[in-house]
Amino acid sequence: MPLSTIFPEFKIIRDKEKCIACQVCVRQCAFEAHIYDPEKDEVYSDDSKCVGCHRCEALCPTDALNIIKYPFDIKDNKNWTPGILNDIYRQAESGAIILTGMGCDKDYPIYWDRILLNASQVTNPSIDPLREPMELRTFIGRKPRYVEVERSQERDTVKVKTQLPPQLRLETPIMFSAMSYGSISFNACQALARAAEEIGTYYNTGEGGLHPDLYKFGANTIVQVASGRFGVHPDYLNAGAAIEIKIGQGAKPGIGGHLPGEKVTEEISRTRMIPTGTDALSPAPHHDIYSIEDLRQLIYALKEATEYKKPVGVKIAAVHNVAAIATGIARAGADFITIDGLRGGTGAAPQVIRDNVGIPIELAIAVVDSRLREEGIREEVSLIAAGGFRKSSDVIKAIALGADAVYIGTAALAAMGCHVCQKCYTGKCNWGIATQDPYLSKRLNPNIAARRLVNLINAWSKELKEMLGGMGINAIESLRGNREHLRGVGLEEWELRLLGIKPAGEGW
Amino acid sequence: MKRIYIHEEYCIGCRLCEIHCIAQHSRSKKLIKAFKEEFPRPLPRLVVEESGYISFALQCRHCEDAPCLSACLTGAMYRDEKTKAVLHDKDKCVGCWMCIMVCPFGVIKRDENNKIVSKCDLCNGEEVPACVANCPNEALEYR
Secondary structure, three states: OOOOOOOOOEEEEEOOOOOOOOOHHHHHOOOOOEEEEOOOOEEEEOHHHOOOOOHHHHHOOOOOEEEEEOOOOOOOOOOOOHHHHHHHHHHHHHOOOOEEOOOOOOOOOOHHHHEEEOOOOOOOOOOOOOOOOOEOOEEEOOOOOOOOEEEEOOOOEEEEOOOOOOOEEEOOOEEEEEOOEOOEOHHHHHHHHHHHHHHOOOEEOHHHOOOHHHHHHHHHEEEEEOOOOOOOOHHHHHHOOEEEEEOOOOOOOOOOEEEOHHHOOHHHHHHHOOOOOOOEEEOOOOOOOOOHHHHHHHHHHHHHHOOOOOOEEEEEEOOOOHHHHHHHHHHOOOOEEEEEOOOOOOOOEEHHHHHHOOOOHHHHHHHHHHHHHHOOOHHHOEEEEEOOOOOHHHHHHHHHHOOOEEEEOHHHHHHHOOOOOOOHHHOOOOOOOOOOOHHHHOOOOHHHHHHHHHHHHHHHHHHHHHHHHHOOOOEHHHHOOOHHHEEEOOOOHHHHHHHOOEEOOOOO | OOOEEEOHHHOOOOOHHHHHHHHHOOOOOOHHHHHHOOOOOOOOOOEEEEEOOEEEEEOOOOOOOOHHHHHOOOOOEEEOOOOOOEEEOOOOOOOOOHHHHHOOOOOOEEEOOOOEEEOOOOOOOOOOOHHHHOOOOOOEEEO
16 A cells, blocks of 8 residues: 555544553544553554544543644645645545535634624613513514504504414524434434423424424424425424525535435434435435526425415525525515525535635625615515524624524534534544434433533523623614624724624714 | 432443442542552442443342342341442352342352452442443433
């Protein structure tokens, strides 16, 4: 075999003084980076196999392990970095597209970190959320343009005449993004569903269909219809609280999905309605949608199928022309639009697409919200933002920019144990999340995972209330699209213009 | 009585229960010292059963009608009046292995070094047994 020039990404440091050769690391590593030598009663490691998931480090009972970045020091070069070289070495050996998981990890500007929030001082009172009611409740769906009321003369009562289109009621403006059963384990799906139910929000099935055991969480489920139409049937559509048509995904705009056959187990084949062991290929486009008119047909077909009782939305990736596309979607009859930004995650995508296609979600929210307002149709559609939301301040800034609610994916996975090693596509997730291997998937105890998800969302919700209170606002509704509460730092003129915010230091 | 319940669907076969059981029954009760300096190393008082991807940690069930109690020739096996746990007096044990013969769970083991048997003592007075306290996936529960 010719010499391989690929160098390891991580270095496994084992403190021999502390290692008791208990082999917990050996048993936990699906990538077989730890090996036990029974002759010497010692464990040693193979750095080249380590993916940096830190599972062994977390479980080592004596803290003997430490995973660090592999010190690969070539001559300093801003252009030819070790990472770039390694990609070339890999492709020179394989001749293949580099696959990866999770969202874009490149150094594009993160606008959340360059936007600051306002607070009340003297002239307007701030509110203490611990003493006064604070409202995070959010409704997703088409809102009537105006409300007609009927006054009855006799008893001086008022009756609302306008019929409200179907709405989703969220107790906090945070939902769990589309992650299919197939890309993540059943235990992970179950944890998301249980957490959504407990919090009073929604999780999204992704394009994986709905496992029969999860139908009971239907009231907190958004069911997805994507280009592969996997698992779509009348019961599925009617099981959820809303339907989302997936056109694109932030991590891989313009690219379809591919669940390798080895992941299509008996259960998944039944849920997706495809033969066991066959590759589940989601085409890049919907083969029946080539225009807004075609999209309208699908939206109304789904509305018909569910008797107009459920909101139907459309998810697109944030691309250059996102604002115009979004207004088209609104006019096609969608009740909500989901926009997935550049940093949105995935179970598997070509690295070149993930890292180079799309636009940051911050700009997408701002331009879509502005465009919908300009056209006077903002209330006809709710705007859900997704793609790289890391903390509650990102959420509140997104809402002030104009989003109605946000989806979190990676943050939810991290709450369940994910260490963002980007190896989801291998199906060997050591944390039991992105895997169908029964050895691995039982590592995710849904009781623990659901508890941690609920904790995360509760913590974020408390922080949202604190920030709202500071701004003197007692309902998230009042902040929505209120960009006066945002100021930019270190941003260029064009960035401020597109974001629709003023630079820090400028008053009202 | 408080018992250890097993949720085998969440057992990940890491054997941390076994490792911490060994440390708990060592002289120093310290992991590194117990493994590196104390010889002979104490036996784990539980067994991890594995078949394919199914695994679970099994300890003495502290049966209500424990057959080991009536099988014991010397009265080394006894029931603790207060906790109702089935315990083992190592001074009385003669290593006849009768308890091992009758145990329906196979959780009593031979301690070849001391010529006596070794079994779960629910960590003798600890609030939570070491195996339960150190299970990373809540596959063991003490209630």
